[in-house]
Amino acid sequence: MIASLRVAELLCARLCHELVNPIGACNNGLEMLGGASPDLMEEAAQLAIDSADSAARILQFFRLAYGTAVERAGPGGTDLKSHVENYFKGHRISLNWSDETYNDPMSSNSTKLLLNLLVVAEESLPRGGSLTVEVLAAESRHQVAILAIGEGARVRPEARDGLNRDLPDSELTTRNIQSVFCRLLAAECGADVSVDDQEEGCVVFSLDVGKDVFSQP
Numbered sequence: 253m254i255a256s257l258r259v260a261e262l263l264c265a266r267l268c269h270e271l272v273n274p275i276g277a278c279n280n281g282l283e284m285l286g287g288a289s290p291d292l293m294e295e296a297a298q299l300a301i302d303s304a305d306s307a308a309r310i311l312q313f314f315r316l317a318y319g320t321a322v323e324r325a326g327p328g329g330t331d332l333k334s335h336v337e338n339y340f341k342g343h344r345i346s347l348n349w350s351d352e353t354y355n356d357p358m359s360s361n362s363t364k365l366l367l368n369l370l371v372v373a374e375e376s377l378p379r380g381g382s383l384t385v386e387v388l389a390a391e392s393r394h395q396v397a398i399l400a401i402g403e404g405a406r407v408r409p410e411a412r413d414g415l416n417r418d419l420p421d422s423e424l425t426t427r428n429i430q431s432v433f434c435r436l437l438a439a440e441c442g443a444d445v446s447v448d449d450q451e452e453g454c455v456v457f458s459l460d461v462g463k464d465v466f467s468q469p
Contacts, residue, residue, distance in 0.1 A: 256421050259421075259429065259433065259436070262424055262425070262426055263318055263429060263433060265426050265429075266426055267318070269426070270310050270314065271307055271310060274303045274304070274307040274310065275303070275307050276303075277299060277302075277303035277306075278300050278303035278304045280299065280303075281296050281297065281300030281301075281303060284296035284299070285297060285300065309338045309341060310339065312335065312338065312339070313335060313336070313338065313339035313367070316335055316363070316364070317364055317367040317368050318364070318433075320360075332363060332367075333349045335367075336349065336367070336370060336385075337349075343380075344380035345374055345377055345380055345381055345382065345383055346381075346382045346383070347382070347385070348384040348385070349384070361437050361441050362441050362443070362461055364437055365434060365437040365438055365441055365443060365459065365461075366396060366459065368434045368437060369398060369445065369457055369459060370383065370385075372411055372415070372430050372431050372434060373400040373455065373457050375408065375411060375430065376405055376406060376408070376411070376449075376455045377400050377401075377402040377405055378406075379404045380402055380403075381400065381401050381402015381403065381405060382399075382400075382401050382402065383398060383399070383400055383401075384398070384399040384401070385397075386398075386399070394459075394460070394461055395458065395459070395460050396458070396459040396460075396461075397456060397457070397458050397459075398456070398457040398458075398459075399454065399456055400454070400456075400457070401453060401454050402453065405454055406449055406455065407447050407449050407455055408427065410425065410428040410431070411428060411430070411431040412447060413428060413431075414428035414429070414430070414434070414435060415434060415435055415445055415447060416435075418435075419432060438459075441461050442461065443459055443460060444459070444460040444461070445457070445458070445459055445460075446460075
């Protein structure tokens with residue numbers, strides 16, 4: 253996969269955006285500890301602990317989604333599910349992914365594609381809701397469906413554009429970079445990604461990739 257410097261810059265900006273709130277809250281908790289009255293000490297300490305835990309979970313998820321850590325993470329179905337569950341812990345979006353959904357090993361890029369597509373699906377639920385992951389094994393293909401269900405569920409035009417066409421660097425923004433990265437990963441895997449949001453309150457993201465590609469390192 254050949255990605256421009258602009259793609260890397262925007263992915264870094266996206267990660268920083270994810271971390272601003274929990275790190276800021278952690279800092280607030282530590283500042284409160286420095287001058288808090290005894291009755292507020294426990295509350296301040298808990299704020300710092302919870303915020304640090306949230307930042308750590310975000311970093312763990314995006315190390316897998318963006319980097320090479322996925323190669324050491326044992327990206328089978330159960331392990332992958334636990335990483336995703338940790339990321340969504342405390343979110344207003346619930347995750348439905350049974351242990352039986354998928355047990356075969358996945359290639360690194362296929363795993364990253366699934367993780368990044370989950371983030372795009374998350375963005376399609378501005379008022380919260382649920383994400384359901386269904387992975388079906390056919391004789392020569394794997395089909396993955398991510399169902400995003402919730403009030404006001406929709407695919408932002410920028411995200412749809414990033415998934416559907418090759419954008420020049422001048423058109424890349426923080427609002428479409430996640431879907432652009434999915435498209436780049438899909439091209440590397442020889443996968444097909446499609447989106448269906450015709451049903452009100454439901455968006456279905458579909459991923460179709462060959463088993464031979466799924467099992468490659």
